[in-house]
Amino acid sequence: MTGYGQFCPVAKACEILAERWTPLLVRELLAGGRRFSELQRGVPLMSKSLLADRLKSLERSGILKSAPLANGRGREYSLTEAGEELRPIVEGLGQWGWKWVKRSLAADELDAGLLMLDMGRHFAGDRLPAKRVVARIDFSGLPRGRVARRTWWVSVERPEGEVCPDPPSFDVDLEIDADLAALTRFWLGRATLANGVRTGAIKMRGPRALVDAFPTWFGVDGASTLRRPW
């Protein structure tokens, strides 16, 4: 038996949602993921066949819809109204997890790709510098055995920002050497960037003004607190 055999709406919801990977896939869609490869970047340890399966079953359940892309191959996935209404639940899970799940980061939870993906989603558009600034981040402390780029570029020019694993065609203004765990702690709001610099886990080279401004590039519109990745 695959369902729960209960009329209770909680049970019916859980039949759709409380499966392995499914809430994370919904999280990716809520975060704006639209293409297969884009979704895959958010759940790198999920096998692509399972990802395809889940996309199908979520479509059958009415959580998402998809349409073939105009230019040739692939489909575009997006949430239905029902799926969009899962937002408070997924956000609630994130807030609950942030508050209650153990704070220490295990080595196998660190993932530079996920970190940079999430940073790229949370630029504070109107607080970005008016003139283009490019930062290069070099990671240390990457977990062994997980394929990952060591070096990333963050390029911002109000009101747009971009994170990418390949060098942009602009000069680098700010160089950051970061222990992955330390930058992740910063990103999770568990530590300030300044604290990472103080302990030596993070090193920043560049104009003082840029060093100070870097952490302010990310966040929620107008809010002073760092946007957490959920």
Added chain:
Amino acid sequence: MTGYGQFCPVAKACEILAERWTPLLVRELLAGGRRFSELQRGVPLMSKSLLADRLKSLERSGILKSAPLANGRGREYSLTEAGEELRPIVEGLGQWGWKWVKRSLAADELDAGLLMLDMGRHFAGDRLPAKRVVARIDFSGLPRGRVARRTWWVSVERPEGEVCPDPPSFDVDLEIDADLAALTRFWLGRATLANGVRTGAIKMRGPRALVDAFPTWFGVDGASTLRRPW
């Protein structure tokens, strides 16, 4: 691999919660279930070994705590503060499920025991009759193959109410013959009781005043809407 390998708090929360049966077990604890057998009544199709497993792992995760019962054997389970803070999430799932999951009830979702358990949890204390009233419910349309009592008693006397599968030592004032699907639809707020009576799916014998009052015995304190089972 059992976890998700992500630092994201949504992922951390889902490692604990997005497992088969787990959200329903939390629902039972949120509803006030404290004893093993009581919890089991709320998830009758979950095997007891798995129930025991989940209780242990939820305790390790800090969702619930347990203590040996004073009088001999067994333990009492209850939510920790972390577990209690899952309430909005589980309620959110229920509301979402009520709104978005298909409305028709499959035969294998009908369960008289679950229905009566839930009704017994939602008496509208202050709207109950001042003098004791006993109703007997005889179900028809029970799904085959699922062990279930056909007959139940509902006994109320302000501000207390009780549902039980054995006759109380009071006379029956109100007799109800109910198709299980019809009463479940009523309970889910998908149809009025009067509608069930009109279609013949529900028959009530007793003083007119009691017939009319019966649906008002259940609900949330002071609210006019029926309390849904989540």
Added chain:
DNA sequence: CAGTATCCGATGCGATACTG
């Protein structure tokens, strides 16, 4: 790239039996 198809192994989970 954007999936689909196939295969196979781990483990999740249910059934049953056992215990104080």
Added chain:
DNA sequence: CAGTATCGCATCGGATACTG
């Protein structure tokens, strides 16, 4: 009653290969 122990199967899901 309130669990624990054991077993065995099914299905979930990951790996790999294949396709337009």
